[in-house]
Amino acid sequence: MVTVKEETRKGPWTEKEDLQLVCFVGLLGERRWDFIAKVSGLNRTGKSCRLRWVNYLHPGLKRGRMTHQEERLILELHSRWGNRWSRIARKLPGRTDNEIKNYWRTHMRKKAQERKRNALSPSSSSSSLTYNSPSRSEPPAEEAGLEQHELNSASGCCCVTTGFVVEEEGAKGWYSMDQIWNEIATSEAVSGLSFEGCKNEVCDTSWPPMPSPMWEYSPESLWKIDEEEFKMFPSVHDLLVPNYHHS
């Protein structure tokens, strides 16, 4: 006799699953995700539940395009902290690390491609430095365990930003796109080259002049839902997820 253990579900979440999760998170809190996954009847892993909640269902989430201010802040913070997405996300109320990471990758990739095009064009190629120094046989600092911000400071923030190994060379090279993007962003944040409106304040060490997000002070408060609300379930869902729209 074989009991067929239902396989853990993967892939896109259904609206029903979302509702279930929202309900149980409200009842049990944003902890014990494995437990939530079990008792909710969702055939998902705790990890998956947490991710869905944090990245999509959380009532505090903003939706829609990044504002200009947010873009600038991301650039600034990334130049300081490197790929510390969750840390950066804490400075952007309503944005998740995943969202910021995605944003960075798409937008910086564009910029990297533009740069690459420029670098390949005859007019700019001569002045474009590349990483083809003898030390190229060594792994990049990042891969050698250096934090990205250490890399930045080690390179004087903008001294190494003028060029990068292009694809043809990249086949044998190990300069990841992340590094390239980081350097682009670093140079832009420091020099204020791009993002019109991104003037000196970006480089000002006292920047950003923005208020700290609420959860900086009280990590639990904003992300916690009043359990009383859940007694009113199912109508509570509308309260919890005002911008809810299923993907």
Place this chain on the structure above:
DNA sequence: AATGGGTTCAACCGCACGTAC
């Protein structure tokens, strides 16, 4: 209208870290 390439974003994976036992 069809389609092919590019872009976006939700979700997964693997690893690291913290904590309870």
Place this chain on the structure above:
DNA sequence: GGTACGTGCGGTTGAACCCAT
């Protein structure tokens, strides 16, 4: 101190969507 378990983080993937041709 060692181990198991839960959680968080960063990197990656792939499906859906968009847009130019």
